[in-house]
Amino acid sequence: MGQKIVEYLDERVRIRALMSFLLNEPMPGGSRWAYIPGSMVLFVLILQFITGMMLAFYYGGTPDHAWDSVNYIDHLTYKGVPVGRLIRGIHYWGSSIMVIAVGIHLLQVFLWGAYKRPREIMWLVGTVLLALTMTAAFSGYLLPWDERAYWGTIVGTNMIGLIPLVGEAIKDAIRGGVGLGALTLSHFFTLHTMILPTLFILFVMLHMVIFRRVGPAGPFSGTPEQNEATKDTFYPRQVLMDSFGMMGVFILILILAILRPPGLESVANPSNAAYNPTPAWYFDWIFQLLKMIRPEIVGVVGLPVLIAVVLVLLPFLDKKPVRSPFRRPLSVLSTLFVLVSMVVLSIMAENGYKKLVEVDRASMVRGQVVFNQSGCIGCHTVFGKGGKIGPDLSEEGLVGHSEHWLTVQFVNSKAHFPDSIMPDFTYLTKQQQHDLAMYISSLGRMGWPDPTKAQ
Ligand code: HEC
CATH class of the missing domain: 1.20.810.10 (Cytochrome Bc1 Complex; Chain C)
Structure with a gap:
């Protein structure tokens, strides 16, 4: 039976030559x-x-x-x-x-x-x-x-x-x-x-x-x-x-x-x-x-x-x-x-x-307002705009800092950098510190869009 099929196909589509071409390749x-x-x-x-x-x-x-x-x-x-x-x-x-x-x-x-x-x-x-x-x-x-x-x-x-x-x-x-x-x-x-x-x-x-x-x-x-x-x-x-x-x-x-x-x-x-x-x-x-x-x-x-x-x-x-x-x-x-x-x-x-810190959008948007009102932008660049005295905060380096680390940086930067020239923003409320931390955490992720703009 199998032989018959092969013969039938060979007469019509030359299957034998094709099979031998495919299978007898020299190695x-x-x-x-x-x-x-x-x-x-x-x-x-x-x-x-x-x-x-x-x-x-x-x-x-x-x-x-x-x-x-x-x-x-x-x-x-x-x-x-x-x-x-x-x-x-x-x-x-x-x-x-x-x-x-x-x-x-x-x-x-x-x-x-x-x-x-x-x-x-x-x-x-x-x-x-x-x-x-x-x-x-x-x-x-x-x-x-x-x-x-x-x-x-x-x-x-x-x-x-x-x-x-x-x-x-x-x-x-x-x-x-x-x-x-x-x-x-x-x-x-x-x-x-x-x-x-x-x-x-x-x-x-x-x-x-x-x-x-x-x-x-x-x-x-x-x-x-x-x-x-x-x-x-x-x-x-x-x-x-x-x-x-x-x-x-x-x-x-x-x-x-x-x-x-x-x-x-x-x-x-x-x-x-x-x-x-x-x-x-x-x-x-x-x-x-x-x-x-x-x-x-x-x-x-x-x-x-x-x-x-x-x-x-x-x-x-x-x-x-x-x-x-x-x-x-x-x-x-x-x-x-x-x-x-x-x-x-x-x-x-x-x-x-x-x-990566889980951030919620509402705090992030409030945090950006606090950021702009506190004059942070005078020293820090974010997405290409701002001062050059402090580090660019939309750079990736910041991702991985805990919220605690960030709030300490806001209110007592000398705890991290003894000669810090960053002012201590002690007047910020706990809520504002949280919002600011959320905003900062949302920055500096690779390819991550400016959270406050339309994506
Ligand atoms: C007078 C300039 C100045 C102002 C205003 C300022 N910073 Fe800074 N900031 C610095 C400098 C300089 C550093 C570098 C580390 C240090 O010296 O503390 C820094 C470090 C930081 C860091 C840590 C960055 C890192 O990569 O480790 C964060 C976060 C930060 N600032 C957030 C803020 C926020 C939020 C505000 C506004 C509430 C603010 N800064 C206002 C100068 C400033």
């Missing part, structure tokens, strides 16, 4: 576990496509319906099984795992020197895929339209607004207006479900076509003759190893989706400027770096440009044919440095989030 140096990350990425991407389409069946992409529809998905059951939450969980964890898998894939290609000639173009296409992955993660963040989604996107898009000259225009174009609303949601939804998937398909195909044309790089240690002598074909061993890898990530994603289903915070409330947004964990390190680089714009514009330039130019600058990581100490050391920094920065970011 110089033989099949290896080390090759599985790429197919794991592809697998997670396909998983995202499938679960994404399922979610789209129930999702309503307007501010009136988005949150309700996601909430509905979360409560959708089939014969008592919470299938909705499960599918959403797979999609949610799939995005995290995809970022990790892409990271491992990139790291491996880098350490193995597999980006070197003649694979420069394949690497370039890979950097495009990396950018697409990040954009998919960012655009998906808004879709549940809960508090985290809304304020996270406010902060994210505000950062785009910092780009000189064109930033504001780009920001407004992305948002489809000054604030976040129906247009923003349909922009993000269209980007996430139509534009990005199309680009993904195109660039993944390009990546694979180039891969099939130049072939796998093979082990970095062997000579071409050795690799030729030990080569085998893609099928069956590599197919088996790849399948194991895919099964492994699928089980991991499934376990995460079951044990830690994604939450849904309360529906986005544009007037709740007291909300402390935090980015997805894989953006933590960038967020922390951005907080530390001053002036802001150097980090917000310079950092992504620097990362992009380094990645894009790498195969063109590093032309030495030597591939073994054991003979490229600089590459290995810089990888270690980047990885360790990312971990440290992420830990710092997470600790920073814990310290």
Whole structure:
């Protein structure tokens, strides 16, 4: 029967030639576990496509319906099984795992020197895929339209607004207006479900076509003759190893989706400027770096440009044919440095989030009045306006001071700085001190809008 089908298809669509082309790809140096990350990425991407389409069946992409529809998905059951939450969980964890898998894939290609000639173009296409992955993660963040989604996107898009000259225009174009609303949601939804998937398909195909044309790089240690002598074909061993890898990530994603289903915070409330947004964990390190680089714009514009330039130019600058990581100490050391920094920065970011003071908008607005009336602005700059005698209070450095620390600073600054020239504002009432502390705490968060202006 199977044989008949193959014969039937072979006569009409030449299936045998296609199968042999797909399966008999030569693997110089033989099949290896080390090759599985790429197919794991592809697998997670396909998983995202499938679960994404399922979610789209129930999702309503307007501010009136988005949150309700996601909430509905979360409560959708089939014969008592919470299938909705499960599918959403797979999609949610799939995005995290995809970022990790892409990271491992990139790291491996880098350490193995597999980006070197003649694979420069394949690497370039890979950097495009990396950018697409990040954009998919960012655009998906808004879709549940809960508090985290809304304020996270406010902060994210505000950062785009910092780009000189064109930033504001780009920001407004992305948002489809000054604030976040129906247009923003349909922009993000269209980007996430139509534009990005199309680009993904195109660039993944390009990546694979180039891969099939130049072939796998093979082990970095062997000579071409050795690799030729030990080569085998893609099928069956590599197919088996790849399948194991895919099964492994699928089980991991499934376990995460079951044990830690994604939450849904309360529906986005544009007037709740007291909300402390935090980015997805894989953006933590960038967020922390951005907080530390001053002036802001150097980090917000310079950092992504620097990362992009380094990645894009790498195969063109590093032309030495030597591939073994054991003979490229600089590459290995810089990888270690980047990885360790990312971990440290992420830990710092997470600790920073814990310290963020919950502020309520009413005190914040009253606090700003007290601030202006007490002459603080004469010495301190806030959002670009004010004196230069004291530190800029809209800088990030202040975030993390407790309310107690701040009130002591207002009434007895010498307790913190023995030679302080800041006057003691002992006449402030307890309420005014509280309001002022809330106002100050609301300042200086990365990308955080001036709380008293419209967002
Ligand atoms: C005469 C100038 C002056 C005035 C007015 C002033 N400050 Fe200051 N402030 C300073 C200086 C200088 C410092 C730096 C640390 C120090 O010397 O106390 C400072 C430090 C601070 C800090 C700590 C900043 C940090 O990064 O550690 C806060 C918060 C602060 N001021 C809030 C206020 C508020 C609120 C007012 C108004 C009620 C105010 N200041 C009025 C000069 C001033």
